[in-house]
Amino acid sequence: AVLRSGSKPIHVRLAEDFSIDAKVVKEAICGEVKMLVICNPNSPSGRVFKKDLILDIVEYCREKSVMVLVDENYMDFIDPSWDYSVSQQVNEFDNLFVVGSFSKFFGMPGLRIGYGIGRPELVQNIEDHLIPWNINALSIVAAKAALNDKDFIEKTKSYIKMEREKLVEMLKQIKALKVYPSATNFLLIRILSDGVNARMLQEKLAKEKILIRTCEDFHGLNDKYFRISIRKPEENRILVEALKRILE
Structure with a gap:
């Protein structure tokens, strides 16, 4: 996705046990970096990172005017997820956007249902660039049914x-x-x-x-x-x- 957008990816290597060293991540944030992408839980390791660690990095990136995209595709498997998910903190940061999908936990990849969570102005900016009718009516019905199936x-x-x-x-x-x-x-x-x-x-x-x-x-x-x-x-x-x- 990064390459298709014409951007250049810069990889930050995790520790041998696939943990995140916030210092290493911060050192990688240089002048040419516009966005940091974090998968939490991580893929392919499956390791999950604490919310405080992610938010510390988000705060540092805000000072550097760097956007942070947190991919929480596998967060639905975590219980309780509030110790790890930063989706509830999006209104506190103008540089934080969280994405997820119904493909992993709910097993619905064919319906192509995803979501993004961020501050209203950020969401509006993204909506302005979406194609019309980007989600069909059946997918919306399926998504609501999945979320209600406690x-x-x-x-x-x-x-x-x-x-x-x-x-x-x-x-x-x-x-x-x-x-x-x-x-x-x-x-x-x-x-x-x-x-x-x-x-x-x-x-x-x-x-x-x-x-x-x-x-x-x-x-x-x-x-x-x-x-x-x-x-x-x-x-x-x-x-x-x-x-x-x-x-x-």
Whole structure:
């Protein structure tokens, strides 16, 4: 998206555990930077950052006249989210804009529903550049229904958290893998064994009708990283058993 807009991306490397060092981020804010984009929770690691950390960076960027776009696409998986989401603070900062979508938590990518939260004048500026009829009527109905389905929301949060914890414990038994902490519906994993990379693992698992997402195309990662989704207990078990057979 940045490249398509004609802008030049400047990547800020996270720590080895995928945490944010506010000092490193601030040092990267130079004269040519117009906007800082932060994914919270992060993709592809699944790590979530505390609200205070994000707001500290937003405040620094305001002093430098730099906009901050916070992508909270995976925030719906966090419970409680108010310790992490900065969507309630948008009126306090004229340089803060928060975006999200219904594609991840609600599983509705085909409807192309997204949203942005910011101060009225910022929202109006964005609306002035939108194409007419950018969201269809059926998508609006679906979005409202999803937000009102409190039972689904609570059950999904609870289910993902429970199954994620179970899956992490099973994966920890495989010494050839390092599993990174996640607050979302996916896990980032690094292969520790020599002679095996994520592409090779992907090909072997595909023969067993199991798909994983290789992550070498993410900036800063190499061919040792891959990502998996949290699925049903039986599917998670089948995945772990397949990984054990291949790596052990």
